[in-house]
Amino acid sequence: xxxKQAADYEQRREAIVEKAAELFAKRGFLGASxxxxxxxxxxxxxxxxxxxxxxxxxxxxxxxxxxxxLVEAAEAAVAASGSAAERLRRLVRDFMRLYVGAxxxxxxxxxxxxxxxxxxxxxxxxxxxxxxxxxxxxxxxLEPKLAQKRENLxxxxxxxxxxxxxTHTWFQPAGRVSPEQFADxxxxxxxxxxxxxx
Amino acid sequence: xxxKQAADYEQRREAIVEKAAELFAKRGFLGASxxxxxxxxxxxxxxxxxxxxxxxxxxxxxxxxxxxxLVEAAEAAVAASGSAAERLRRLVRDFMRLYVGAxxxxxxxxxxxxxxxxxxxxxxxxxxxxxxxxxxxxxxxLEPKLAQKRENLxxxxxxxxxxxxxTHTWFQPAGRVSPEQFADxxxxxxxxxxxxxx
DNA sequence: CCTACCGATCGGTAGG
DNA sequence: CCTACCGATCGGTAGG
Numbered sequence: 377x378x379x380k381q382a383a384d385y386e387q388r389r390e391a392i393v394e395k396a397a398e399l400f401a402k403r404g405f406l407g408a409s410x411x412x413x414x415x416x417x418x419x420x421x422x423x424x425x426x427x428x429x430x431x432x433x434x435x436x437x438x439x440x441x442x443x444x445x446l447v448e449a450a451e452a453a454v455a456a457s458g459s460a461a462e463r464l465r466r467l468v469r470d471f472m473r474l475y476v477g478a479x480x481x482x483x484x485x486x487x488x489x490x491x492x493x494x495x496x497x498x499x500x501x502x503x504x505x506x507x508x509x510x511x512x513x514x515x516x517x518l519e520p521k522l523a524q525k526r527e528n529l530x531x532x533x534x535x536x537x538x539x540x541x542x543t544h545t546w547f548q549p550a551g552r553v554s555p556e557q558f559a560d561x562x563x564x565x566x567x568x569x570x571x572x573x574x
Numbered sequence: 575x576x577x578k579q580a581a582d583y584e585q586r587r588e589a590i591v592e593k594a595a596e597l598f599a600k601r602g603f604l605g606a607s608x609x610x611x612x613x614x615x616x617x618x619x620x621x622x623x624x625x626x627x628x629x630x631x632x633x634x635x636x637x638x639x640x641x642x643x644l645v646e647a648a649e650a651a652v653a654a655s656g657s658a659a660e661r662l663r664r665l666v667r668d669f670m671r672l673y674v675g676a677x678x679x680x681x682x683x684x685x686x687x688x689x690x691x692x693x694x695x696x697x698x699x700x701x702x703x704x705x706x707x708x709x710x711x712x713x714x715x716l717e718p719k720l721a722q723k724r725e726n727l728x729x730x731x732x733x734x735x736x737x738x739x740x741t742h743t744w745f746q747p748a749g750r751v752s753p754e755q756f757a758d759x760x761x762x763x764x765x766x767x768x769x770x771x772x
Numbered sequence: 773c774c775t776a777c778c779g780a781t782c783g784g785t786a787g788g
Numbered sequence: 789c790c791t792a793c794c795g796a797t798c799g800g801t802a803g804g
């Protein structure tokens with residue numbers, strides 16, 4: 377049988393990651409100390425190091441949990457039934473939902489990737505690349521001429537990711553425009569704008 | 575009369591800022607030390623502190639020099655002759671040119687604003703706000719229905735800034751798509767996409 | 773008496 | 789799970 381402490385081991389690990397995501401999002405990875413994190417968690421630095429071997433390891437956990445969710449959403453949208461336009465709309469909405477629901481993790485993913493050591497960084501980058509490639513699949517389905525002009529595919533995909541990733545700097549979920557409304561605006565901009573490119 | 579050393583005072587100040595921009599862009603403001611900066615400049619830390627009172631002051635100079643150039647470009651585009659579409663196209667091209675020409679400063683502006691103390695931070699934020707407002711003026715001229723639905727103006731402007739600001743994470747000026755080509759793609763996406771929004 | 777600049781080191785704090 | 793503590797390095801400043 378598991379010991380008493382082992383029972384809530386995962387919950388404690390997850391609680392630390394959540395607080396770390398918030399702290400890293402607010403002050404940056406380098407600007408936030410393990411002592412800050414321990415205080416936020418109402419424990420000691422040593423306890424934090426009992427659950428994670430290093431500060432970078434916590435950063436990796438923050439990022440991978442979020443990027444894994446993005447990969448899942450992208451895979452589900454690509455595999456779904458319906459027209460390319462319908463599945464792309466779903467993708468944009470799901471991305472916005474994840475961005476808002478995990479705003480701190482998302483901000484950390486976008487701001488502090490370079491503070492990860494080379495190997496774990498590559499793991500995250502591979503997942504990001506997967507998200508991009510799945511999105512590109514949908515874009516080609518939607519606009520076949522992107523398959524003809526392959527050199528335009530990546531820039532168009534990046535125009536899209538720029539539109540929605542940039543939200544982390546300004547978007548307020550409780551503001552006048554809801555996440556769903558903004559997702560539909562980004563979707564409309566992409567759908568109508570894509571025909572004007574080239 | 576000015577002394578011999580005083581003559582190149584401004585050049586030395588500028589050289590420090592340029593190296594600082596590159597260093598801050600590569601490692602982040604907190605990840606780069608004054609010792610690193612001094613080494614890059616082949617001088618001592620004391621020399622750096624002779625030209626700037628603090629590390630934050632250097633960061634401010636890096637940012638303000640760049641954001642001032644953005645404000646100037648936006649003002650010129652708004653004041654130029656020609657249709658709204660022509661002036662917007664000019665604006666997008668000028669922004670991309672500045673982003674590429676001052677890539678390090680641009681990256682620092684986007685990544686390290688929160689590392690500035692409150693007062694200088696507000697100064698930069700005011701200039702950024704000015705860039706956004708000038709761009710919004712052009713967008714309203716281009717698409718009058720944005721004047722009717724004011725709540726859509728800011729999100730549309732942010733869709734645009736997302737498209738071009740996001741380039742700092744992926745765009746390679748020497749790649750298959752040139753800065754001018756990408757600027758025209760972003761412009762086309764905006765021009766055609768804007769009609770699809772609402 | 774000034775500005776320009778150096779080698780050495782300050783008091784504190786970081787991750788571990 | 790804590791206090792005590794480390795080697796190193798931080799931003800900034802001393803005397804000359």
